[in-house]
Amino acid sequence: MARVRRRPRKKNMRIPRLILAIVVILLFLGSLLTILGRFMTATNDNLEEAYKKAADLAGCTWEELVVYDMVRFGNKLDDVDPYQSAVDFLNMYYQIGEYTQVDGEGFWKMVSSGTLGASEDICGWLHLSANSDIQSILEAASEYTRPQYLVRFYPKELDDLMLEKKFNEEQIRWADRLMNAGTLEQLFEHVNDLPYYIQSEVGGYFAWPTPELHTVTSKFSAARKHLILGITRAHNGVDISGADAMGSPVVAIDDGVVLSVNLNGGERGVNIRVQHNMGEDVWVSRYQHLASVEVEVGQVVAKGTVIGTVGNSGISTGPHLHLELTYNGVLVDPLPMIK
Ligand SMILES: [Zn+2]
Known part of the structure; x- marks a missing residue:
């Protein structure tokens, strides 16, 4: 040399x-x-x-x-x-x-x-x-x-790469949502298991819970200042709202059984829990601040079944859905998993 x-x-x-x-x-x-x-x-x-x-x-x-x-x-x-x-x-x-x-x-x-x-x-x-x-x-x-x-x-910027790779509109929207969720790290702890526990027919995601509302007004976070209570604390779910939110349908994010219907849920307001069993894993989705309930405890629901309507019950600053999701009892950010 x-x-x-x-x-x-x-x-x-x-x-x-x-x-x-x-x-x-x-x-x-x-x-x-x-x-x-x-x-x-x-x-x-x-x-x-x-x-x-x-x-x-x-x-x-x-x-x-x-x-x-x-x-x-x-x-x-x-x-x-x-x-x-x-x-x-x-x-x-x-x-x-x-x-x-x-x-x-x-x-x-x-x-x-x-x-x-x-x-x-x-x-x-x-x-x-x-x-x-x-x-x-x-x-x-x-x-x-x-x-x-x-x-x-x-x-490259992710946006440019998505254009180069010809991502469709839905994929770009989905990527935006994931980027904005701000909690990828937490999602990542479970990501190896995703193929096993999300078994829906269309692409491996839970359904978006409000077919007519698509604005995320508050994200899942470890700590946030509560607008009414005036204290800083975790926001355990995702808030979704939009124009004419009051009375808009809320659907089950996956096949499951209605675990509880609470018409007097304190700060949660009217709320429903649905349990989704996937193999050994148990997912529970919880829908809060509802105006009305369309299901009863023990009822089997399909993915996309209307279970209630968006309201302003409990402690809430306006009509919106607060969706919570637990995986084997642990709260997780629903946003990256609903589509
Ligand atoms: Zn909320």
């Missing part, structure tokens, strides 16, 4: 102004390692860690990376390789300069530049262009006559 060894730079050598940054073999090795990340395999045991590491390498946020996969694969992350997904977030910018001589005067001239987005284009460029040019670097008469490279990787 003596030919590629760096020699001390001569003081009288002209440094070309045209090419601001010069990156040669070391950078290519770095780039190739990044690309080769796609061949690394994540273990499901530590999927969350793998997502964070892969996102870190690609320069995107891990939330973007997880949402990208959840929407693409319908929540089924058990066979997904985060490193492979992270490659989709990479943009590559390159400049190539060549040493040119005119009238005995040598200088650097930029001969090509461009931006590559699709991972197959990046791999192709590295394989064809970089491979052959590394050869010419090795064969160059001196380090000063080698082709010069500037290569930079920078991440």
